[in-house]
Amino acid sequence: MSDAGRPSVALVPVAADGLPAEVAGKAARRVPDYLSRTYRWAYLDRRMLYWLDRPAVVSAILWGNAGRLMSAAASCFDQGQSVLQAAAVYGDFSRRLAHRLGEDGRLEVVDVAPLQIANLRRKLRGRNNVSARLHDLRLPLSRRYDGICCFFLLHEVPAESRAHIVDNLLAGVGEGGRVVFVDYHRPRRGHPLRLPMRWIFSRFEPFAESLLDQDIAALATRRGDFEWRRTLYFGGMYQLVVATAGPRRAAAGDRESSASR
Template identity: 40%
Template sequence: MNTRSGSDGAWPAGVGAARTVALGEIDAGREATPALTRYDGSEPVWSHAVPPYLMKNYWWAYVHPRAVRFWERQWLINLILFGNFVKLRDAALSELGASLGGRTLEVACVYGDFSVKLAERIAPGASLDVVDVLPIQLRNLRRKLPDGAPVTLHLGDSTALGFADTTFDQVIVFFLLHEQPAGVREQTLKEAVRVVRPGGKLVIVDYHRPSRWHPLHLVLLKPILRVLEPFSPDLWTHEISEWLPAGIAAKAMRKQTFFGGLYQKLAVTL
């Protein structure tokens, strides 16, 4: 992996030239994406393998070391979610179950204690794998996890997970899809479905179109989300199920909304 030094004031070359990935560029971009590797803490925080859309639109939230230090405050994440972080976290965890056997996959790191609480539910002899494309996010999660936690961290892309088919008993995608262009989002879900075993479960938590009476309806859609979260309005106009693989053999699919419809949990049993 080609990387640069990660000092606080340094930026990787070419940031200003970053651009959003178009639908037809996903496969081409994957050629430059390294294979899934186990994260051991040695990777520099900067990486040229970071997807261009992520660097362009979310450097301020996930990529720069100062951003990680700023946003890694659970009260702040709860504030952004209008006081719903714990409710949404617990809804996702409850959907998975109190004691998780076999193998569990979390696609992308999460600010706050979501991953820590998830790791606490891993049963003896079972395991949790977490994949993220940013070394700095994996380093941040590693710092939060207690010693001896049954968790393995992997540096990799959600659009090319690198695990064998039907590897996992359950997969969780928590507030990731709204940060991805439609084509990337579709490939992420294709990969998530691919690695779930028959009878396993995929749980997704993300934004949803709020009801018409919701006071944040217009305030969020135009002046905030379209500026800071440019891909998130897709989840107001489409169902997540529309991005699932065509012909998916789901045994059950259940959606629940929260906070006047602004957030959703989709549970898919395969």
């Protein structure tokens, strides 16, 4: 996709979590506090990686829904596109996405944890159309893509970082580009897993509860520049949200960015 016709979304340096812009570069090189405090065991510990990075484990964690959620997300993109995967995912998600894009397409995966990037590079070795690099998604992306896929990241970040991440991802596509979010959602009343999930979240995933009733579109500063579509799965426990960029409506606010929240 060429740059012509792309909405001119701001690509100015912005602060992450209140940090002045001049230290944003340093922030990009360190693991966020919320990650090391809450998810060290899951993403920063080499021993756990061995157990967690298996399709069967990912499938169990998602109550057997991993395959269909991954397929639904991958099907939002087309052969030959350049797509960003916003954060590493255990199991075979990146492989599926790369397969969907084909040899002419390109998948770039970014993650803030060096261990995850090293693991991705190991897993995806030999694939010409995939690359992985360190990046903190609370900071703006340095380029644009045809599409972006954010698979179960938003429930793992504090609410204030979530809005920065959503804005930064939306700024990463041009007109017609899609940003796809797959994540938890509040299950319907009477869902047999409602209580077990509440317990799991309270024990292991402290930021998840705040996402369940959150309209992801409402987090976006430029909500109106996108067409939003949401599909619920598994009794409402999971959501797939597709934001498709339309033509920009207003020239005013061109310099607006996640820093202005």
